[in-house]
Amino acid sequence: MKKITTTALLLATFFVFAQQKNKSQAHPFSTKGKTVAVYTTAESTNLRLSKTDNLTFSELAQPNERQICIFVNPDKTFQSFMGIGGAITDASAEVFAKLSNEKQQELLDAYYNTEKGIGYNLIRTTIHSSDFSSASYTYIDEGDTALKTFSIEHDRKYRIPLIKKAIAAAGGKMIVYATPWSPPAFMKSNKDMLKGGTLLPEYFQTWATYYTKFVKAYEKEGIPIWGISTENEPMAVQTWESCVYTAEAERDFVKNYLGPTMKKEGLGDKKIIAWDHNRDLMVQRANIVFSDPEASKYIWGMGFHWYETWAGGEPMFENVARVHEAYPNKNLMFTEGCVEKFDSKNYQLWANGERYGTSMIHDFNNGTVGWTDWNILLDENGGPNHVGNFCFAPIHADSKTGELIYTPSYYYIGHFSKFIHLEAKRVSTAVSRSSLLSTSFLNKDGKMITVVMNQSDATVIYNLCVGTQATQITILPNSIQTLVY
Structure with missing residues (x-):
């Protein structure tokens, strides 16, 4: 009897397993009738x-x-596909605010409506100012080490209203993540938000807490924050807001301050993105930050940009693949790219669109889960930008005529974002x-x-x-x- 019962149990188990297996394979993709x-x-x-x-x-x-x-x-x-989108910067929001109601709706539909537009579902935004702001600013009074004056009032004028409208235009759901370009000047070695410098050790905890205050303030405004990155372009000394972190410095800041502080403040579910810079050095950064288990446990994955071509070479797509091969459990996200050096004569330059198509195909084929363009909207000068770093966006607004100008880049991005849906494989x-x-x-x-x-x-x-x-x-x-x- 025992032998019969055991055999029956084994057969039943096998049958259930076979059913589950068949169920998972019940609808393999077929071209029949398509x-x-x-x-x-x-x-x-x-x-x-x-x-x-x-x-x-x-x-x-x-x-x-x-x-x-x-x-x-x-x-x-x-x-699995996470999405495609663009950055809502101060510049984009300021230009948007000058448009007529009709043109504002056109822009929202063009980006966020899946039928009328190209169906963006990602938004990157900045933690206080970047170069694509009309001026440098922070959310605190200079020197406020206790962060008692923290306020996002500045963002309530232009940026927060546009982000809310974008989320609504997308049907109420949007993945929003945020990035700082620089800590406040008093927290840095060069006492300036611009031109690099490093975060002073005595402000590691203060700066980590600053991120949590930003996340909570935006969520109080009704804007869910999916995640943050540690720092925009941490190896670049720019003429605009910038701050340098070596790989070891970023690793230790995340491990000892940012990760634990986010968790302590009840924000442990928010994703932390490392690197957020070009493909050229991303393998070295990954080797340092992902090889430390205590730092790695806080890091969702790695963000990267496409500006490594500043040195005169070709895009280094293979480095994306190297990181994916070495750290398959970490996610990869393209977090910024734009066509530099604005010139209105090149609005319709086809190569600009092709640059997007080439990058998107290679990046996705090398393991990238999400792809985020830079500014969604700029004016007829490629700004505003408080240090003159004027660039292209997929859509520009001519402030003199009030018209929107669609560039080839918009359509190239749309060939992906309009058709590939969340969680596609x-x-x-x-x-x-x-x-x-x-x-x-x-x-x-x-x-x-x-x-x-x-x-x-x-x-x-x-x-x-x-x-x-x-x-x-x-x-x-x-x-x-x-x-x-």
Whole structure:
């Protein structure tokens, strides 16, 4: 009897396990009965996120070497998608406030509405001023070591209202995270918010508490804060707000002050992002901060920017992959990028949009979970910026005419943000020609999203291949497509 009971129990256990396994595999991705909707943005055309085709799959068991192909393997999935968005800085908020009500609504729809716009769901903002503010400021009186004068009143005029409107336009949910550019001048070695300097040891605790006061103040305003980063660009001595942290200094500040203080203040669930600087030194920073268990336990992951090209080289996408390989349990997020050196003659320069497409595809393929552009809106001068560091944004407002100017960057970003949804899984994707770049994500609703970018000056005919099924697609020169199937 005991033997029969044991056997029955084993069989029952096996049956339940098999059912669970079959349930998890009950709906593997299939192209059967599916059509491919093609959306295109192309240079020298009027196509901007325009639906250009609706295609069907047919058999293609073995392509030959002359056939250009993109291979998508739904059986191989990777990181979950967290989202795409842009920064709401003081500059963006000040420019927004000058727009007519009609144009304000247009901008909100353009970024945050999933139907009328491109469906942003991430917001980065600043902890007091950055260069993209009309002036330097903090939330306390200078010298207030007890933080008794802490107030976010400055932000209530422009920035907080815009963030609230953005959240509402997105349907009430938004991932908001915040970054400081510099501690107050009295806390620093150079006694200046600008031009680098370091945080003085006697103010480590005061500065850590400052973050918690910011988070609580914003949440009291009805703006949930998902997380913070330690410092914007901690290895750059800039002419604007900046503060230098070596890898060891950031590690120890997080380990001994910021992490414990956030936890003590009931904010232990808020994410802490390390680095928040360029791809060039990110591997070294990861090795230092993630290799210390006591620091690492507080750190959600690593943020990175794309400005390593300042030195004259190419973007170092492979460093993103190196960090992901070495620390697969840590998250990677692109936290800032923009086209530098504003020139209104280049509003429609196509290469600016292509820079976004190239970066986004490579960064996602190397393990990135979220991607955040810099300013969502700037004026016709590429500002305001209190140190003259004028840059491009995907959308500019001409303060003289009140019109909004959409650049190619807006549409390139939209080919990702409009179609890839929260918690989508990245799917294995490979191309057979270097003229094409591609990435794919499988949305939770079962829709596959494949983004294809043609870097060449020639029209390319390629096959989208999923298993032995394929469909032939034409992509115009210097263009980007999103395939939905």
